[in-house]
Amino acid sequence: MAHTVATVSDQVAATNNPVQQATATAPDQQSQAAVAFATPPPAESPADSTAPVEQVAAATPAAASAEPETKTIQLEAEVPEVPEAPVAASMNPKEHLEALIKHYEEQEISLDTPGGLTQLAKLRMLYLLADKPDQAMEKVDQLNAAEQDYLRYQMMTMWSMVDPDGSPSRTRRWEKALENLRLASGHLAAATESLDVSSIAFCTEVESYGRITPFKDYKLQPGQQVILYCEIDNFASERLSDGYETHFQGSYDLFNADGVRVAEQVLPADKQSCNNYRRDYFIAYRLYLPKQLAPGPHRIQLTIEDLKGKKFGQSTLDFEIVAKAEAPAK
Incomplete structure (x- = not known):
């Protein structure tokens, strides 16, 4: 050219x-x-410095007490446990996967919190492992257009690797993954500030x-x-x-x-x-x-x-x- x-x-x-x-x-x-x-440019007047452009507690120690020293035993408060994903010994891998998906679906995901994006990413990758690519690429209302496109193409990149009906050729899967990864990278760049x-x-x-x-x-x-x-x-x-x-x-x-x-x-x-x-x-x-x-x-x-x-x-x-x-x- x-x-x-x-x-x-x-x-x-x-x-x-x-x-x-x-x-x-x-x-x-x-x-x-x-x-x-x-x-x-044409000659400039003294008042014109540039040519016109056309488009082409800390804590204080307590005072010594005169009272006899006593020992106090403080009981620890009970710390509530964070609910974990259900795991049952009788579950097969598919049932375990579905239980994990249900667990994350029941959680409220807010992308305004530090862990919100992590929860979202985990759930979307679980959808891929469960052979549910459409759900992995669903629209997320809390994301803007560039973020939506990045998430979709990133999930498509991963799906190229795990799709059970994908190409039997490993190199062809790499090629498809690379194509989607490039698109994901472009939209991720646009999503930066x-x-x-x-x-x-x-x-x-x-x-x-x-x-x-x-x-x-x-x-x-x-x-x-x-x-x-x-x-x-x-x-x-x-x-x-x-x-x-x-x-x-x-x-x-x-x-x-x-x-x-x-x-x-x-x-x-x-x-x-x-x-x-x-x-x-x-x-x-x-x-x-x-x-x-x-x-x-x-x-x-x-x-x-x-x-x-x-x-x-x-x-x-x-x-x-x-x-x-x-x-x-x-």
Whole structure:
């Protein structure tokens, strides 16, 4: 499959977009990169620090008593026993299994308590052992959509191993289990509370997921054109009639060596759809560093918001602003 390659060029056709976006995803490590190009922003007014963006008891010891020492014997309070699952010597394995299921079904399961999820997991696995996969995959009202999907595919993963009517081929069972496990993993990632933004880098070229050409060092000039690359995980995908849709909104803040914010920018939104549930996802933004940056150490903080999963993640990168004469050749 052909890839579109993004390179930094000093001779870019003039447009009105100082920041444009190039995104691509790579299901199963085969990604397409599409990077749009931009030209330098128009001259800035002193009051405008960033270019406009278009979308592309403790106890105290008791005092000594004058009374004669006496000994007191305290009886221990009786501790109530926690009911256990019934076990009878006369039970065969199937009867014992059904008794365990009945025991857990009679317990009130609240996922707001620490042991609630444990009880739920035990009951669902008992259903699988009893050859009751439909009950193991029943909807749980206390779970959200991503958690529901994770539980269902996780149970399907285990059922692939114990299904009495499954494939006689061991390798075929592994393949089916892997297929469901991948789906379960994706939905589990979506169920987490934070977005994972990693591998942030300033690049001269982005070919595909994980295939980039970063700057030799991060000594950059004010107003220099760069590609800001990052990889995203633990994101949510909305299931549509024709596939899966993702939607992200990015922004960045620039800080000087004293931790003072000297620039900020809202980046173009990234909304994509795919026939399959994506596992590898990256975003590449082509942008120009603000012209007013003074020489010295700086830090960029990239924030990505997952609009589908209603969560966000951040990542930072240190770099240095130098005078044009000091900038090394690329």
